[in-house]
Amino acid sequence: MDGKVEASSKEADESLSNGSKRGGWISSPFFIGMIAGMSLGSTGIVGNLIVYLTREFNIKSITATQISNVVVGSTSIFPVVAAIVADSFFGSFYVAFASSCILLLGTILLFLTETINSLKPHPCSKDSSTTCKPPTGIQYTVLYISILLISIGFGGSRFTAASLGANQFDKPEHQGTFFNWYFFTFYVASGAALTGIIYIEDNLGWAIGFGICAVAAFVGVVVFVLGYRFYRAEKPQGSAILDLGRVFVASARKWRCKLSSRAEDYYGSSSGHDVLVHVLPPPIPGKGLRFFNRAALITDADLHSNGTIKKSSWRLCTIQQVEDFKKIVGILPLWTSSLFLSIPIVMQMDFIILQALVMDRSLGYHFEIPAGSISVIVLISAPIFLTFLDRVLLPSWHKVTRKSPKLLHQIGVGHVFNVLGMVVSALVESKRLKLAHEHVSMSVLWLFPQLVLVGIGEAFHFPGQVTFYYQQFPQSLKSTSTATVSMLIGVAFYMSNALIDQVRRSTDWLPDDINHGKIDNVYWMLVLLGGINFVYYLFCSSPYKYENV
Template identity: 30%
Template sequence: MQAQFRALKPKPCKGMIMNTGKCNPASGHQAVILYLGLCLIAFGTSGVKAALPALGADQFDEKNPREVVLQSKFFNWFLFSLTVGASIGVTFLVWISTNLGWNWGFGISTISVLFAVVFLSIGRSFYRNNVPGQSPIIRILQVCVATIRNWKHPPPNGRDELHGTSNTGELLRRTDQFRFLDRAAIINPNSCTSSSNPWRTCTVTQVEETKILVRMLPIILSTVFMNVCLAQLQTFSVHQATTMNTHLAGDLHVPPSSLPIIPLLFMAIFILLYDSTFVPFMRRLTGVPTGIRHLQHVGVGLVLSAVSMAVAGVVETRRKSGGDSKAMSVFWLGFQYGVFGAADMFTLAGMLEFFYAEAPARMKVLWELGDGGGGE
């Protein structure tokens, strides 16, 4: 709507204002609409990003070895679908928005998401859907608060000193790692009602869920570093392209904002080869149903992301030392984009599988928030 109606947009740049490189600023209500739209995009994306991978993975029985393999395939093809959609976005929609107007680009995106809602609704009666329970974030906060309240008590030595768990839900055995968190499950002999208050006394299962989160933190933090690399390719490398030769042949040229198509194409190709060739070959060698283990997926991706940044540094050195950067083809940037496409494929697919496989039932959706989302 803002792209369509002139009253909701700043006045076009004209005359001396345009010559000075300054344009009319947005008024109060125009800025409010713009930022409201951006916030709604973030809010909607967070819901899809968190729930959709978990919903798809829930359709497979983890106790059936054959379905475990199918679940791994689902994550690969889920990533492939993200890649195809993003490829259309950075090529077709960029061309539409540039040549026909932003209103056309946003309109097509709106219709696409409406179709997605329809397709999701068509299969609603067939989905295996976990019944929502207590928020995993609340459960983690309860453990933290109870640990602080019971900090004066020494860590318990045995399970008999801890508050048990109910017969419903997933039961997790007590582990010796991070024993300081076991204080949250200490039964206070001086109070008969403390065990009924989860902010004072938590169950062993609740404490173990929090321990899983603590164990996962290094893996989640590793994606922060990878997203730094992704941010470089999405911002600085696009800015690089504006100073380089973007012409293919004659008047045909590549818009800098369409450069992300390079890693997306590489990802699509790698996913197809990975699922059809690499996984069956490695499965015969290692005996692992998914070819290689989840953390090995992530490790390979992180190494490749470092390689992509090294390649980017070499290309940038050549661009700056070559004098006229307009003489250098924009496709030199394809090397770093291609390597990062492979890195993103390994890391994102591996993390989706790892988080879903390792997380307890109540926290599976929470883990999907930590995947980085480079494919999008």
């Protein structure tokens, strides 16, 4: 008997020992290395894409801006798709690995467009614009396939890998520390790409810059795969996103059914059993958005002849699924206000590059700031002010008021700084146009104040949004809350494209030569839209009641 106990104890110790080799901090360096390579490879391309399209593919500036918006928007939309696929079918590792390989393939293909002359049009003549030839159908096809692969790959890998990395830890504080290091690496690598790699592309050649991006992506894939034996195994759990769809479909199918006030008429089981057994009386769905309570209503069509419940997830949902759905619907107004907060930022980032291309970018006698690197000011100012906010401003506020500021207040301050950034953008562009008409080139340094304001605003609203959605989303949807923020940014890029299209059709503010346009009027329009959106945000946030806190 003692021998069996000793053997069992030995097996348990060996199991614990083997388990300790998987997960935990030993796996973290591989995720950090992976995101560093992926960020360098993708940001080095996407950050300078407008310049590449206009200079190397002879694409008009506003059209290049819209293409860039689609690319960046896709990198923010695909995380949601990747999360659903990972949760429902393949798991995070295989989705992240496949996505990173797709990114690598896209960087290689774009590298070939620069190194193989037949894959890009002849450069425009400096003497006459009439000799500019647009890309052929094949050249467009190869170009679009390459940037599509980069969008899918980077979008599908970064958040999926982050979730997989956090799953390697059991303690929430360790997960939080991992996220800090993961996204710190993401910002540092992106900043390095927006400065170093873009400088190489502008001064040493696109082929060298794109080659570095391809090598960085390759290293990221290799590092990620090398850590596989240290990762905890995971199984797909099914996507909670589908539960939201089931509630909508089930309630729509029963729209004619009358709601009941009896608790036993609603399906309260979440265990997956098909027999209706309640040890305790089940709860009644909440009174808010009562139409969707029908999804949990048990009707005759939901029962077998012996009284057991039919297994049909698209006709009958649990009360918990219904309540989770209603929580999401309650957050949607705030989500839409954040959407219109992102659109001005997206448009400003596009116009900043076009403005920088026609401004004096010299810094001293021998250095010229790359146009695609201008937006790095946001990446610098946001973390700096975020540190000040976290270490100085918020603790001081707590000492004075004995209360911590609410997340919605913090996000609201971000709205204000965003509008102020657009005001400064409009004033600076008005001054730049006046000087351009006098044939005087304005220094690109005048663009820095508006970018700093946007960075300060982002320090307020972006972490505030991530924390707000993480806390307010139902427990079953925690893993998708950050992907929802990413999707919000992606939709903003697509909507900004539509807004640019409308402005071009209705006005003459956005010609291909912005020196003959009125981008300052576009900025004033964004100030007006931002002000209206801020009022809408106040209307949505004032009555909101915090949950899950």
